[in-house]
Amino acid sequence: MARDKIPTSRVRRTAKIGSLAAGQAVRQAGTRAANVTRSDEDAQAALERRHLESAEQIVAALGTMKGAAMKLGQVLSFLDIGLVPEEHREEFQAKLAALRDAAPKVSFKQMRAVIERELEDDLGEIFASFDEEPIAAASIGQVYRATLHDGRDVAVKVQYPGVAAAVRADMQNLGLIMRLAKRLTPGLDAKAVTEEIRLRIDEELDYELEAQNQRSLARIFRGHPFIVVPDVVTRLSRERVLVSEFVEGTGFEQLKGYPQAERDRIGEIVFRFFMGCLYRHHQFSGDPHPGNFLLQADGRVAFVDFGLFKRMSAVDVESELAVGRAVVEGDAPTLHALLGSNGFLPQPERIDPEALMAYMRDVIGWYAHDEDLHLTPEIATRVAIESADMRSSHFSQMRHQDAPPEHLFPLRMQLLTLAVLGQLRARANWHRIAREWMYGDPAVTELGRLEEEFYGHVAA
Numbered sequence: 001m002a003r004d005k006i007p008t009s010r011v012r013r014t015a016k017i018g019s020l021a022a023g024q025a026v027r028q029a030g031t032r033a034a035n036v037t038r039s040d041e042d043a044q045a046a047l048e049r050r051h052l053e054s055a056e057q058i059v060a061a062l063g064t065m066k067g068a069a070m071k072l073g074q075v076l077s078f079l080d081i082g083l084v085p086e087e088h089r090e091e092f093q094a095k096l097a098a099l100r101d102a103a104p105k106v107s108f109k110q111m112r113a114v115i116e117r118e119l120e121d122d123l124g125e126i127f128a129s130f131d132e133e134p135i136a137a138a139s140i141g142q143v144y145r146a147t148l149h150d151g152r153d154v155a156v157k158v159q160y161p162g163v164a165a166a167v168r169a170d171m172q173n174l175g176l177i178m179r180l181a182k183r184l185t186p187g188l189d190a191k192a193v194t195e196e197i198r199l200r201i202d203e204e205l206d207y208e209l210e211a212q213n214q215r216s217l218a219r220i221f222r223g224h225p226f227i228v229v230p231d232v233v234t235r236l237s238r239e240r241v242l243v244s245e246f247v248e249g250t251g252f253e254q255l256k257g258y259p260q261a262e263r264d265r266i267g268e269i270v271f272r273f274f275m276g277c278l279y280r281h282h283q284f285s286g287d288p289h290p291g292n293f294l295l296q297a298d299g300r301v302a303f304v305d306f307g308l309f310k311r312m313s314a315v316d317v318e319s320e321l322a323v324g325r326a327v328v329e330g331d332a333p334t335l336h337a338l339l340g341s342n343g344f345l346p347q348p349e350r351i352d353p354e355a356l357m358a359y360m361r362d363v364i365g366w367y368a369h370d371e372d373l374h375l376t377p378e379i380a381t382r383v384a385i386e387s388a389d390m391r392s393s394h395f396s397q398m399r400h401q402d403a404p405p406e407h408l409f410p411l412r413m414q415l416l417t418l419a420v421l422g423q424l425r426a427r428a429n430w431h432r433i434a435r436e437w438m439y440g441d442p443a444v445t446e447l448g449r450l451e452e453e454f455y456g457h458v459a460a
Contacts, residue, residue: 115241118238127156140204154243154245171198214229220281225453228247228300230244232244265447266295267424288420289420316407323335325439327368335357335360344407366383370431372429375426380423383415
């Protein structure tokens with residue numbers, strides 16, 4: 001049906017998004033004007049209604065798209081960043097989940113044509129068997145299970161025909177979309193965010209780059225005691241097709257129902273993988289999505305999907321670690337100086353160091369404070385609100401801050417990791433784990449000691 005096609009027209013998309021942005025600007029101006037004469041309680045209620053309306057209209061607009069804009073909706077679908085009031089949150093989450101799971105309806109005949117064109121051979125010559133029913137679907141492709149002629153089971157990731165053009169059309173409109181988002185999170189530097197997202201998502205369209213990312217992490221974690229990254233079948237990977245080792249395991253929805261101790265263990269592994277990749281290896285997956293890891297039968301956790309990926313220089317990583325140490329140590333002058341020197345504070349003189357410290361403690365306190373913490377979705381939501389939302393208690397400080405593009409995806413990764421851990425309701429002293437890369441402290445958990453032995457062996 002026509003509605004299932006991947007729209008590629010920038011004109012059509014710009015018209016829809018542009019009219020939405022203009023309408024929102026008028027409505028928000030009206031709300032601000034009316035709030036002058038309202039009580040605080042009435043003004044808050046009006047703001048919440050406007051948040052709900054804004055969020056729902058953004059979801060509706062994103063839902064007509066199948067490219068980069070869809071991926072923005074995917075991020076929101078499992079990180080409730082407090083866009084809507086509590087009484088509407090469940091309904092809103094359901095709408096976002098539907099957006100996350102939506103995918104173009106493309107026939108296998110069309111997908112097969114992509115595979116054969118990219119690999120320059122008939123499907124039967126390439127694979128001993130190939131299941132035509134996809135085992136996973138995402139915004140830009142589908143994943144199938146197949147068997148190679150040497151007997152290996154593999155996962156075959158195939159990009160939807162035409163989706164690259166759709167994404168690139170979205171790239172042209174991304175600035176408009178981010179201006180809509182800025183109305184919900186005024187502290188957002190829409191221009192910087194737009195440029196970084198454009199770069200990362202353009203890279204995500206190239207499965208050869210993703211294969212390179214996956215190979216890099218597969219080498220790093222080969223032989224790891226509790227982390228698995230599937231090997232890539234390099235000879236069968238191209239710009240629009242990626243073939244890798246097939247992994248089986250228990251998915252996130254089932255894991256959420258596991259006993260507390262098992263969820264704690266899984267949560268620590270997830271935390272170590274995403275945060276550890278950044279701070280130990282200076283490269284990381286930027287998409288800590290619940291669908292991107294599986295608990296295997298042997299207790300190891302397999303991580304997949306490395307399209308949204310970021311590499312950072314040692315200097316930038318050390319800068320982030322230094323900021324974290326300043327927060328841990330309560331050193332407000334050093335924190336202020338660090339954030340002023342690396343671009344977070346365009347006008348440092350306008351920011352009070354103690355107020356800045358209070359803000360940063362609210363943002364990273366979940367792993368900067370030395371305490372056992374049972375994470376929940378509510379904690380993740382509160383941290384996200386304090387990080388970027390206009391209802392943040394630090395809003396007056398946020399207005400004078402900026403996030404340099406180089407640090408946008410690490411910040412995003414941390415928030416999304418927290419969101420996943422919150423949904424798992426995992427419990428740990430996250431600070432004691434983080435000290436391994438913040439200070440080089442010895443491990444204090446069983447998993448930490450296993451990892452310590454692994455890295456010691458690798459170093460030797």
